[in-house]
Amino acid sequence: MIKTGQNRVCQILGTEYPIIQGAMALIAESNLAGAVSDGGGLGIIASGGARGNWVVNEIKKIRAMTENPFGVNIMLLDPNVEEIIDIVCREKVPVVTTGAGNPGKYIKRLKENGIAVLPVVANQTLAKRVERAGADAVIAEGCEAGGHIGEITTMAMIPQMADSLSIPVIAAGGIGDGRGIAAAYMLGAEGVQVGTRFLTSEECIVARNYKDAILKARDSSTVATGRSTGHPVRVIKNKLARQVLEMEKNNEDAEKINEICTGSLRRAVFSGDMEMGSVMSGQIAGLVSKEQPAAEIISEMFKEAAEIYEDRHSIFRTGSSVSGDGQGTIR
Numbered sequence: 509m510i511k512t513g514q515n516r517v518c519q520i521l522g523t524e525y526p527i528i529q530g531a532m533a534l535i536a537e538s539n540l541a542g543a544v545s546d547g548g549g550l551g552i553i554a555s556g557g558a559r560g561n562w563v564v565n566e567i568k569k570i571r572a573m574t575e576n577p578f579g580v581n582i583m584l585l586d587p588n589v590e591e592i593i594d595i596v597c598r599e600k601v602p603v604v605t606t607g608a609g610n611p612g613k614y615i616k617r618l619k620e621n622g623i624a625v626l627p628v629v630a631n632q633t634l635a636k637r638v639e640r641a642g643a644d645a646v647i648a649e650g651c652e653a654g655g656h657i658g659e660i661t662t663m664a665m666i667p668q669m670a671d672s673l674s675i676p677v678i679a680a681g682g683i684g685d686g687r688g689i690a691a692a693y694m695l696g697a698e699g700v701q702v703g704t705r706f707l708t709s710e711e712c713i714v715a716r717n718y719k720d721a722i723l724k725a726r727d728s729s730t731v732a733t734g735r736s737t738g739h740p741v742r743v744i745k746n747k748l749a750r751q752v753l754e755m756e757k758n759n760e761d762a763e764k765i766n767e768i769c770t771g772s773l774r775r776a777v778f779s780g781d782m783e784m785g786s787v788m789s790g791q792i793a794g795l796v797s798k799e800q801p802a803a804e805i806i807s808e809m810f811k812e813a814a815e816i817y818e819d820r821h822s823i824f825r826t827g828s829s830v831s832g833d834g835q836g837t838i839r
C-alpha cells in the first residue's frame with residue numbers, strides 16, 4: 509500500500525494517500541472535500557463560479573470538520589481570481605490547485621505564504637513553465653476528464669510529462685478505480701486526481717438526478733462541446749449538448765451559444781435539470797456503478813490498485829516466471 513513517507517506526492521500534500529479530489533465547480537464544497545480529507549485524500553474546495561465570502565466560509569467549515577490537509581482550487585478564467593488569491597494567502601490554506609489557465613504570476617506569492625501549489629495542466633509547454641515558476645507538482649489532466657479540457661489523452665500525456673519534468677506528475681482524466689491508479693503509475697505518475705467517481709459519493713451535494721445520470725452513463729455518454737469557441741467542456745450528452753453542437757456546426761456566434769449555456773451548470777447541479785443543464789462528467793462515468801462514502805472510494809481504489817499490481821506485475825517477464833497453458837493464455 510502507498511503511504512506517506514514513501515511517496516513524494518503524499519509528502520507535498522501531507523496526506524495518507526496520493527489522491528486529490530477533482531475541483532468540480534459549484535459541486536466541490538466542504539461537505540465532499542471534508543469527507544475526502546478525512547478519508548486520507550486531499551479534499552478540494554472549488555472556488556470557480558463562487559464569491560469570496562462563500563470560499564472563506566467553506567474554508568472555516570472544512571477546518572471544523574477535519575484536522576487533515578485540504579486544498580482550494582482557483583479557476584483562472586474566473587473574474588475574481590485576485591480576490592481568491594488574497595483569501596487563500598490570508599487563510600494559509602495548505603494546498604492550492606489551479607485550472608483553466610497559467611497560474612505563473614501567482615506562484616511566488618502563494619509559495620511565500622507556505623502554500624503548496626499544484627497547477628492543473630493539459631500540455632507539456634505549460635507544465636514546463638509552471639515547474640520553472642516553482643510549482644510543487646503538476647496535475648496532468650487528459651481530455652477524458654469532465655468539465656473544461658485540453659486536447660491530449662491521459663495515456664499519451666503522462667509518460668511524456670514524467671520524462672520531461674523533475675517535479676511529480678499527478679494523473680487526472682479517466683481514473684475511476686484501482687486499475688486506473690495502477691495504469692497511471694505504470695505511465696510514470698506519482699499520484700492521481702479523481703473527480704467523476706466522487707460525484708456519486710454519499711457526501712456529494714449534487715442533485716439526485718445528476719448522480720443518477722452518472723450511475724446510468726455508458727462509455728459513449730459524454731461529449732466535448734465548445735471546441736469552436738476555444739473552451740471545450742466535457743458533459744453528458746443531453747438536449748443542451750446537442751443544441752450546442754448543432755449551433756457550432758452551423759458556425760453560430762459564440763455569444764449566441766454562451767446565451768443558452770449561461771446558468772446551465774447551476775441548473776444541472778442544484779435543480780437536477782438533465783435536459784437543459786450542463787452535466788459535466790468524465791468519460792469514466794460508465795464505470796461508476798454505486799453510491800458510497802468518499803472514504804470508502806479512496807480505500808477501495810488503493811486496495812484494488814495494490815491487488816492488481818500483486819496479481820499482474822510479472823506478466824511481462826518471459827522465461828521461468830511466466831507459464832503458458834499451451835493455448836495462448838499467459839498465467
Ligand code: TUI
Pocket residue numbers: 533556583606607608609610628629630634649654655656657658739741773788
Ligand atoms: O479547469 C478545469 N476544469 C473545469 S473548470 C470548470 S468551470 C467552467 N464552466 C464553464 C465553462 C468553462 C469552465 C469546469 N471544469 N480543469 C483543469 C484544466 N485546465 N483542464 C484544462 C486546463 C487548461 C487548459 C488550457 C489549463 C491551461 C490551459 O492553457 C493555458 C495556457 O496558457 O497554455
